[in-house]
Amino acid sequence: MMRALTVVEPGTITLQQRDDVVASDGNLVISPKVVGVCGTDVDILDGTIDPDFVNYPIVIGHEWAGVVSVGSEAFPAGTKVVVEGVIACGDCAECRRGATNRCAIYDEYGFTRDGAAMDAVIAHPDLVHAMNDHVSWESAALTEPSAVVLRALQRIDPQQGEKVLVVGDGTIALLAALLVRQWNPTSVTMLGARDEQRDLAATAGVDLFTTNPDETASGYSLIIDAAGAIVATTVALNSAARGGRIVLLGYPGQGHAAPLPVDDVINGDLLILGSFSYTRSAWADVVALLNSGSFDPGFLVTHRFTLDDYASAIATLRKPVGARGKVLMEVTP
Ligand SMILES: [Zn+2]
Ligand SMILES: [Zn+2]
Incomplete structure (x- = not known):
């Protein structure tokens, strides 16, 4: 069994027990290590998010990094990775012009399909990016919000x-x-x-x-x-x-x-x-910046909680005390 931090419906969040995931069709299984919590997660919990962009019940977690547990030749077990959250079809007019953030079919981990605040995530290898060992977990977990910002810039x-x-x-x-x-x-x-x-x-x-x-x-x-x-x-x-x-x-x-x-x-x-979300190319640019060592935003992580203590993570987000940057949940120690 595994844990999955689920917003069952607006107003109700709980750490559910679920059956373990099984890899199939060439997909990888990733064990999330750290998952950021952000204002959008609170909007999902509160039901204030635009309903076109979320499916309840949903496992939250769209800012994360982890380790490959069931891998492939390109991504052997043990590889430190980040996974693109937006799953673009690659085929529609928007995708073909590179605007994958506006893909005709909106599909995103943590919004329309279960996110990473759980013990195992299935990912298509096209979405997976290896991180160099020198990139800290804190910095890797900030790939997603960095891609949002980089795409806007x-x-x-x-x-x-x-x-x-x-x-x-x-x-x-x-x-x-x-x-x-x-x-x-x-x-x-x-x-x-x-x-x-x-x-x-x-x-x-x-x-x-x-x-x-x-x-x-x-x-x-x-x-x-x-x-x-x-x-x-x-x-x-x-x-x-x-x-x-x-x-x-x-x-x-x-x-x-x-x-x-x-x-x-x-x-x-x-x-x-x-500017909405991020494109695949902005994501790849952030990964390259992180892997080069020229961009190291990990200092922005000011709070860490275990996944089991998700309530404290959300409370810290709702009511900051002192300096507060990114709030992380540790899925595995
Ligand atoms: Zn976010
Ligand atoms: Zn598309």
Whole structure:
């Protein structure tokens, strides 16, 4: 038998006992080692996620890394791996143009099919990527949120010397500050919500951290909204220089709208962009960055709990105390 952290229906989460999985059709079996918990998992638990993107009951866990237990020649047992969460068909018009995040058939571990907060996961080898031994479990577990951020940045196409504002101070915001450095910005300012995040922000390469919107001024050429609150999106929309670009990554929850200053958007020649999930190529780029050692976001993991103590992990996410980056659950010690 194995454990599976299941949201049975909105409001009900439980560690179920299930039959062990059996590999078939050339698929691999992966033993998850660490699984991140994120705001989206809480949205799944609370039922506030867009119902088009989740099937209940569901085993959560879409940010994870593990070890191959039933392998293949390419991925022998014992290999440290990460597994792409979005399962794109590869065949539809979107997939053929590389926009696998918009595949006509939405299918994703932890959303439409069971995720990694359990003792064994079946994966098609096409989705599996080997990690070098020097990549820490913490960094490997951050592959998924890093791919979300990298895809958004690649889409907005930063130029050298950007004046960057990151709105938000959670993991996505901190990863955005870290990853945007790849494009040599002039400065990175973070408008956070909690002063306790200041040190994490500094380690992520933020030049100026503030929780006071009056201190961020305006005139940013690139703004990344990763806060997940309408008030933050409103600041983001009002902080751009003429010609500035604003990329929206923070979910405020289903059905919330921010006021759009239409005249400023037009007169400012602004570009507002949403970015959904990640493409297969963004995922591969993150794996390459991690394996090269040039990108090492593991310091963002501030909390670890066992899978059995999932309630503490979720509570830490709901109500942060002190510096809080990524919250991990250890599936196997
Ligand atoms: Zn997530
Ligand atoms: Zn497709």
